[in-house]
Amino acid sequence: MSQYDPDLDPTRQPNIPRSEPMYSETIVVRRESNTGWWVAGVLAALVLVAALWILASREPGDLEAQARLAEAQAAQAQADADSALVQGQIQGQIAGAQQGVEMARADAARAQADAVRASSEARTAEAQAAALQAATTATSSTEPAPTSGVAVITSTSPQP
Numbered sequence: 001m002s003q004y005d006p007d008l009d010p011t012r013q014p015n016i017p018r019s020e021p022m023y024s025e026t027i028v029v030r031r032e033s034n035t036g037w038w039v040a041g042v043l044a045a046l047v048l049v050a051a052l053w054i055l056a057s058r059e060p061g062d063l064e065a066q067a068r069l070a071e072a073q074a075a076q077a078q079a080d081a082d083s084a085l086v087q088g089q090i091q092g093q094i095a096g097a098q099q100g101v102e103m104a105r106a107d108a109a110r111a112q113a114d115a116v117r118a119s120s121e122a123r124t125a126e127a128q129a130a131a132l133q134a135a136t137t138a139t140s141s142t143e144p145a146p147t148s149g150v151a152v153i154t155s156t157s158p159q160p
Helices: 033-054 058-143
Strands: none
Touching: none
C-alpha cells in the first residue's frame, strides 16, 4: 500500500500551509432609490380616488333599489317565520293526536282486562250458585217426610 493518492495531480505541490492569510472582499454598489415608495404612493392615491368616485357617483335610484331589496328580504324572512310557526303548530297537533291514540289504546287494554275479570267473576258466581243448588237439593231429599199424613211431592221423589 502506498501513501500516494492516484487521483491527485502529480505536478501540484502538496498542501503547504501559507504564512499569510488571504482575504477577499466583494463590493456591491447600489444606488439609493425611492422609486418603490413613489409607485406605492401613486397606487394608494388611485385607490382612494376610485373609492371616492364610486361613493359619489351613486344614484338615488340605487338607494331606492337597495331599500326595496331590504324590504323584500324582510318580507321573505317574515314568510319563513310564519311557515315555521305553522309547521310547529302542525307538529304539535300531530303529537297531540298520537298521544290521544296511545291513551285510547291504554283505555282499550284496561277495558279488555276488566271484561276478562268480570267474565271470570261471573263463571265463579255460576259455579258457586250451582254448588249451592246441588247442596240444597241434596239436603231436601234426605229430609224425612212429614208425619202429619200429607204427601209432599218433590221433583226428586218418585211419581205414583
